[in-house]
Amino acid sequence: MGGRRRINSGASVRAAAEAVNLKAHSPVDGWLQRLGFALLPSRCLLCGEAGIRARDLCAGCRADFGLNEPSCACCGLPLPQAAAWCGRCLKRRPAFAATWAPLRYAPPLAGLLTRFKFGGDLAAGRVIADVALECWNAAPPARPDVLLPVPLHVDRLRERGYNQALELARTIARGTGIPLLPDTLQRPHPTPPQSGLGALARRRNLRRAFAVRAGTVLPAHVAVIDDVMTTGATAQECALALRRAGVRRVDVWAIARASTRQK
Ligand SMILES: [Zn+2]
Ligand SMILES: [Zn+2]
Structure with a gap:
């Protein structure tokens, strides 16, 4: 328990994704989780109060997750007042068509996302995925034919042990019935971490970082799933790769949207 699964240096991205699958969803985990639900009351991961609906999040902390409204x-x-599109999108249309990002990237959700992404906290990931599905059910966006998680390069995957976007995508795929293609969008080249970079540097950093698995035939409409959308640089590069592969419409789905301006 607790140890991260190591992935052989020779493993392909596909093998890595399957290993992640085993790590996060082994039958033993499921059994222990069910037993845990039966024996222990749920506890809020943020404040320790009683959770609601068998989820490790209390009503008060859930209410503190800010809705991303109004937004482009x-x-x-996030926009100060209602407008269909932001100035930047009006000036230069991105390669993606629409974004579904129901919550704002702010405390306390931001803390939970950090624990999930960088702290190996899979319980935080389950809460986030559960809230994402709740938001989706409350106001479903346009329905794509398939879901594609934003991939991690295999080096990063080995370091972290799991891809947070894939974990989120699994719950959304299960809850919505939209098929998930876990390893169709790939990240063949390692890139330095995006955190700490400005918007322009993020775009340069990611140029041509993503590719579609050779020989894949994709449907007309897809959605790319990530945990947080910051400047939109990742979304743009994923969308460009998918459009090059013949996809007509790419949407972006993320649980939280940062208010960072794209300069
Ligand atoms: Zn709480
Ligand atoms: Zn915009």
């Missing part, structure tokens, strides 16, 4: 219908950027 294209890139999800």
Whole structure:
């Protein structure tokens, strides 16, 4: 328990994704989880109060997750007042068509996302995925034919042990019935971490970082899933790769949207 699964250096991204699958969803985990639900009351991961609906999150902390409204219908950027698209999207249309990002990236949700992404906290990931599905059910966006998680390069995957976007995508795929293609979108080249970079540097850092698995035939409409959308640079590069592969419409789905301006 607790140890991260190590992935052989020779493993392909596909093998890595399957290993992640085993790590996060082994039958033993499921059994222990069910037993845990039966024996222990749920506890809020943020404040320790009683959870609601067998979820490790209390009603008060859930209410503190800010809705991302109003926001740009294209890139999800939080806007001070209602407008269909933000100035930047109006000036230069991104390669993706629409963004579904129901919550704002702010405390306390931001803390939970950090624990999930960088702290190996899979319980935080389950809560986040559960809230994402709740938001989706409350106001479903346009329905794509398939879901594609934003991939990690295999080096990063080995370091972290799991891809947070894939974990989120699994819950959304299960809850919505939309098929998930876990390893169709790939990240063949390692890139330095995006955190700490400005918007322009993020775009440069990611240029041509993503590719579609050779020989894949994709449907007309897909959604790319990530945990957080910050400047939109990752979304843009994924969308460009998918459009190059013949996809007509790419949407972006993320649980939280940062208010960082794209300069
Ligand atoms: Zn709480
Ligand atoms: Zn916009």
